[in-house]
Amino acid sequence: MNLSVIIITKNEEELISDCIKSISFADEVIVIDSESTDKTVDIARKLGAQIVTKKFTNYADQRATALKHAKGKWLLYIDADERASEKLHEEIVEVVNRKPQTANGTDSIVAFRIPRQNYYLGKNKWPHIEYLERLFLKEKLVGWEGAVHEHAIYTGEVGTLQNPIIHYTHRNLELMTAKTNQWSEVEADMLLASQSVSGI
Incomplete structure (x- = not known):
């Protein structure tokens, strides 16, 4: 089996179908679901995805579960x-x-950055393209860290793909506010935890 695709979900019934259909080239689709209460799991399962239910702790833990x-x-x-x-x-x-190999033809590239084109509030195109490490050779991926803006830990070199992931972020103001509040709560918990450890 060459490619597994991992999707993290929580109440994504409006989005999950198009997401899974866009990665139909995968040999395996795994949905790490954070106890959705809508039809996310049913839709994903009908489209052939394997469902793993895990209570949400942070984004790094959810991504690492797929390993x-x-x-x-x-x-x-x-x-x-x-x-x-x-x-x-x-x-x-x-x-x-x-x-894939590096320019000198020796060490294999074990991870790839993928450009991401963001669209916000519907079809408004954000001018800035960001690059995210999203494709990994499994045996070289050690894990993930970071509660909010998580990043992968791996051993080896990284390459860059040319074609983008399309990201429909903040589809309306209500969702934008909800996401901002979620991030704020996680970051507040991190701050409290760090103060507790330092004895403040």
Whole structure:
């Protein structure tokens, strides 16, 4: 099995179908679901995804959970509000079916940054393209760290893909406020924990 795709969800019934359909090239789709109360799990299961239920602790823990379940040689992490573009689909298939190497032809590249094009409040295109490490050789991925803006820990070199993930962020003001509040709560918990450890 070459490619497992991991999606983290919590009440994503409006988004999960299009997300899974955009990564139909995967050999395996694993949904790490944070106890959704809507139809997210039912929709994902009907589309062939494997469901792993895990109470939400932080984003790094949710992503790391997939390492215990994924069978693919390569792991692609994508969120429910993201879509793999058709050209990215083709590029990823090419990558996972060969052994990429560095310029000197020796050490293998074990992770790839993928450009992400953001759209906010519907179809408003954000001018800035960000690059996120999302595709990993499983045997080189050690884990994830960071409660909010999590990042991967891996051993080896990183490459960069050319074609984007499409991200539909903050689809309306209500969702934008809810997401901001969620991040604020997590960061507040982190601050309290650090003060407790330091004895403040």
